[in-house]
Amino acid sequence: MAPNDSAETTGEATAVVRRRAARYIVPLAVAGVAAATIGLVPALADSGDPQLPKITAQELIEKIAASDEQQLSGTVKISTDLGIPSFGGLTDSLVPGAGASDSTSSAAPDAKLMELTSGTHTLRVAADGPDKQRLSILGEGSEYSLIHNGDEVWAYDSASNEVYHAQSDEAAPKGGKAKERTAPEGVPTTPRELAEQALALAGDTTSVTVDGTAQVAGRDAYQLLIKPRQSGSTVGSIRVAVDAENGVPLRFTLAPSGGGKAVVDAGFTKVDFSRPDTSFFSFTPPKGAKVTEADELEAEAKKDGAADKAQKDLSALEDFQGLDVIGEGWTTIAEIDVPGGAGLPAEGSGDVPAEAQQFLDALGDKVTGDFGSGTVFKTRLVNALMTDDGKVYIGAVTKDALVKAADTAK
Structure with a gap:
């Protein structure tokens, strides 16, 4: 596309299927939305619109693509409102495989991260390249942390004093490859992932424009506005605040076409692009904590038939x-x-x-x-x-x- 003030993108719906719709269609729809929204929230520090050089939508998209910031730390707020009644104790009834086994750990990441699909949460994040990331979900008097450091993944739930540990096999089996263990796909670190998904789809069904400037987490930013040209979509608009200096998405807001509060508001309230201290990515299980190995969960699941x-x-x-x-x-x-x-x-x-x-x-x-x-x-x-x-x-x-x-x- 030639640079202009209205670059164009195309959305593409994700289809999810299951055998018994009465059991599966609703939770899978939620899971699909969650996969697309985890990691993004509104920054609360907006203190006026800075005066910045003019930039086209295409140039701003290219700035995001060229951004190579791999080191950061900060605080993120994530607020998600899908308009779904509370699941309460229905998970076992609605989600396939849920409740099939008592052999689990409250520190295991998958279920914990699903909590981000509703309500408002405060996160602390840190990253130092592709091999070191830390995500902490702050609760009232408790904290859940997920740490990826090289070939190890640790998760700790302070509320239950439980630890989850996964590690790559050091030696590959004869004739095969080592089994790698990493953090679950979609683990939030910054608002960048969702912004890239929104911009990856190109075509003539979407209007993309630069819609002014903002200050997010104390940093000057351009605002990229993405809107469907078609009627009938539940998406009203997507607004991405992009750091004017380094092109990192700082804030993401998805507004529904039906009006009301945003479906997803995500963004930094504090951010620092210097290298985080190495201690962020070190973890030793606290004394007395229950430590569960990923392999143990798999073995127990096979033993009791859950697998x-x-x-x-x-x-x-x-x-x-x-x-x-x-x-x-x-x-x-x-x-x-x-x-x-x-x-x-x-x-x-x-x-x-x-x-x-x-x-x-x-x-x-x-x-x-x-x-x-x-x-x-x-x-x-x-x-x-x-x-x-x-x-x-x-x-x-x-x-x-x-x-x-x-x-x-x-």
């Missing part, structure tokens, strides 16, 4: 009869055939626990159209329609867009 159940849940994906994509850009919708043409289980059938049925009813709207009838499950960002004859339509689009897509496909 087999999880594998069955994953293999169920193969039962789907393909995935079709309707539309393009921000209004892309995935159409999925549920195995056997089964829709949602009837209320009172016993296929869904009562608590889970209440949760689904709280999210769902009954709809009808040329396609027949079905239920739309709503969040403020990702919505899904499941028809009574066993088709699923899912995307970051409005309820009306889902019904229209189902009518067109029919």
Whole structure:
């Protein structure tokens, strides 16, 4: 693209599928949004709009791409509001594999990091190149830390005094490769990851402009505004504050098309681009802490059958009869055939626990159209329609867009 004040990008919806929509479609929609939003929040220190040299949207995008800051430390606030009722104790009922085993650790990263998909959290972050990162989630009188240092990953939950440890195998098996262990994909460090995802999609369905300046965490920044050109998307706009000096995204805000507070507000409240002290990445389990090795969790999961159940849940994906994509850009919708043409289980059938049925009813709207009838499950960002004859339509689009897509496909 030639430099101008309106660079163009294209959005691309992510489709997630599962065998039993009544159990899977809602939590997976949440997980999809979480994968795209973890790590970003609004900086609170905004003290006026600095006067900066003019820059085009294309030049600003190139500045982000050219940024090579690998050392930083600071404080991040993350606020996420997907408009989903509290999960409460429903995780075991709704998420495949959840609750299948008591052999776990409160310090294990995956479940802990999912907490960032709702509410407001304060994080401390530090990075020194690709092999050293630290993320701490600050609670009331407690702290959860995840430390990646070379070939080791440590996690510590001060509330339970539990430690999780994973390590690369030092020696590769004969004829094979060493099994590597790293921090879970999507672990937040800075707002950069989400900004790059938003800018990676190119086309004529999106307007990208420079919309003034701001001061974030005491640093001058340009504001990049990304907006869908299409109607029917649940995304209203994405605003990225970019450090004027080094091109690092400092702040990310995703506003819904339906108005109200941001779905995701993420950003630094303090940031320092000098090399963090090496002590940030050192960890020794506190005296008396329970230490759980990743290999131990895997062995216990195999022993009590949890691994087999999880594998069955994953293999169920193969039962789907393909995935079709309707539309393009921000209004892309995935159409999925549920195995056997089964829709949602009837209320009172016993296929869904009562608590889970209440949760689904709280999210769902009954709809009808040329396609027949079905239920739309709503969040403020990702919505899904499941028809009574066993088709699923899912995307970051409005309820009306889902019904229209189902009518067109029919």
